[in-house]
Amino acid sequence: MEYGFTTAAYVVASVLFILSLGGLSGQESAKRAIWYGIVGMALAVLATLFGPGAGNWFLSLVMIVIGGTGGWIVAKRVQMTEMPQLVAAMHSLVGLAAVFVGFNAQIELGRVMRAAASEVPVIFTGFAALLASRTPAEIAMLKIEVFLGIFIGAVTFTGSVVAFAKLSGRVDGKPKKLPGGHMLNAGALGLSILLGILYFTGVGPAILWLIVITLMAFFIGYHLIMGIGGADMPVVVSMLNSYSGWAAAAIGFTLGNDLLIVTGALVGSSGAILSYIMCKAMNRNFVSVILGGFGGETGPAAAIEGEQIAIDADGVASALNEADSVVIVPGYGMAVAQAQGAVSELTRKLRAAGKTVRFAIHPVAGRLPGHMNVLLAEAKVPYDIVLEMDEINEDFPSTDVVIIIGSNDIVNPAAQDDPNSPIAGMPVLEVWRAKQVFVSKRGQGTGYSGIENPLFFKDNTRMFYGDAKDSINKLLPMID
Template sequence: MPVAFIIDSSYFIAAFLFIYGLKQMSSPRSARAGIVLAGVGMVIAVLASFLYSLDVRPEARPMLQTNMLLALVALSLGLGWAWWSGKKVAMTAMPQMVALYNGMGGGAAAAIAAIELSGYQTHGSISLLLAVLGGLIGAVSLSGSLIAWAKLDGRINKTLRMTGLQLINSSLLLVLGSLAIYIVWQGGQVPQWLFLAFFALALLYGVMMTMPIGGADMPVVISLYNAFTGLAVGFEGYVLNNPALMIAGMVVGSAGTMLTLLMAKAMNRSVRNVLFSNFGAASSDETQTISGSLKPIEASDAAINMRYAGKVIIAPGYGLAVAQAQHKLFEFVELLQDAGVEVKFAIHPVAGRMPGHMNVLLAEAGVPYDLIFDMEEINSEFKEADVAIVIGANDTVNPSARSNKSSPIYGMPVLNVDQARQVYVIKRGQGKGYSGVENELFFADNCQLIYGDAQKVLAAMLQAVKNLESN
């Protein structure tokens, strides 16, 4: 059987597994199987790539075999590091790991482009254009994802604020576009320093694009860079004439683009804001006067009230992940269910620090999928709930997004927790959300605050119900 036929067939199977695996990832129930299928597809694609060494002229085999040996060493190092870091990472650190891996994909695409461009000879104009675009997008994704990782990991705590930032970023993008056009116009025959300048500016643009972005906007940023990496990989797959890379890149790029649009819509932002660093630029000096007062309540009292409720809806946020309280929360939920209370989870699209962050967190704690609902599915049920409890969320439950046209978050879809008969909010202190806007919910007549770390508060609530049941 010809080696070329085996390679092409392997790529076809790998492409099918990529696409079907991604489809399976659309549901929490089948997501694990989808990840396995896509992983098997990647293994097949990698193995098929090594078969190229058997389908070359005899005089070219020694050099190719040396390159394959180097590739095997790199592959082994990458697999070892990925396995170790994947086993070690805590669930709360999953967003930064996703950002880091995404950056590595963009960096790999940029590296391929750099090699192809530096040794450019006989590629057609389309291949040259795609190599340049892939290098540009991959470099932006690399540096931007690394900044996102550093922000999520707490290594960078400040956001960049400066006058004329949009103008600077727009100018950078204009220069990059001009360089890309010049390189293609010259057929790739340009000095090496120009290639270096091109990639350096692309890396700089990724940094400048991401530095102003706050933590609450990271779900959109991660989705955007995921799309960038997919596009870059797809372009470089065309340059290398590698069908598996092309298909995988286009699938990831299209899925990432759709997810970016959905995340941006969920935050009432445009993709243009993402590209030109308008995220987090809303003024935090809102002067709206909110009537009412903050009303604290003890964790034990809130727990007993929930024990006698008919229906409870839980709205988790990033604070749940920070406190690593998901297991304690599910233990409390099971106790309520044993007492006959109907319990559901309401997930905002941008809750947490990456798309699906809360879903992953709750699944890791063993929460059944049929208890977890997206915002569109459950928002109408809050008015039927006896109790809504907010854990570590802020902007995503702020009613001013619906009613206050002067608010920076006006128009952003939020969970209707304020419509429940009673609302409890677990929060560390009296701080505002990332938008800098005071939350009207906290001052509502039907809302009471439980101050403290979510892990400790839920432990106290759990103990209170257990004590009640034992009496």
């Protein structure tokens, strides 16, 4: 009876997780999709707690209360601008959990094997009882699962920690590699595989091999992500999301938990697909992303001619009042300034004045996939005027005014004009083809990625300096 209830609950939870992923593909269905995920996770936790082989309910309840309270506090305190690094931090915890589960499985396996070799009968409970019931072939598969779980989990842990540090500004966003570059990664991987073979065949101390494998994987995760530049961090976040999913799936195989396998596979595959989509959007090679092999310059950057010309709020408002069509390009600067509310009000006033207003969203705008879409939805911007890059790029030549709010790389013409640029070949929003371009940014700095933008020096571009929220609020009273 217990097995039937648990299986049924896991099936329902899996369906809810699938519906949640599907719903997140659209802004209109995203809120409902989140609730699918919440209900599915609650059902999964209850089914696991009261399913066969469960125990230590008091300890489990204490852990749930501690984890739930911590998650609630973090969610209430973290700003939307900090979501990318929060996601990276969550990925690191999944990876670390996979490492701990792998080591625990090996410790329990060693205890069961020692008992089997002795003449004293031992009665096992919980996970150890599950291991004691497995055949030699199943034990061999378990060792493979333990190796993969620990290795992928360790790579995910340190990689996510470095991503968190880069996204939060604690570590320089420029790509850095140790002398030897990819050969160091290859050497660490080769040693890990060799020790994995020794572990699988039972030669030498198993725990020692797993410890060394963990250290090698820690290094690989660290070195891979340190070698990726800030311009490519959105892809890194989705890639680590995929890694954390496969680590969770490995945990599921180790524990014999079908739901964890399904959930991990969903996260792993969806993260991999998202990484692939983003790589296409940035004209990157998917394999290179996985290997941390991009993010650096290929030669000296092209010289930029001209100067950045500033404009005040009166000049921008005058251009907006005379324009018939306006395109707004939001970026991470809008998120930092929390300017989405002011932008939404500006949009409302411009549309009320009879102007065509649309938003242009690059696939990697911000530092997290979908970052801008969430902010605009939060500010009640109508979904139907929020367009993706491929839908709006051809319309820029007929656009009167483009307002860029805190964007840099996604509107950088060097991606098309400079083969030595770190973003060479990356599809970008071709805003420079519009009649007038206004760039709202705090100052003349290059931004997070450190890449200079020739757009800021073009004849049809004017720099609207200042905090994005304050700048937009200055425009509102001037819109007729």
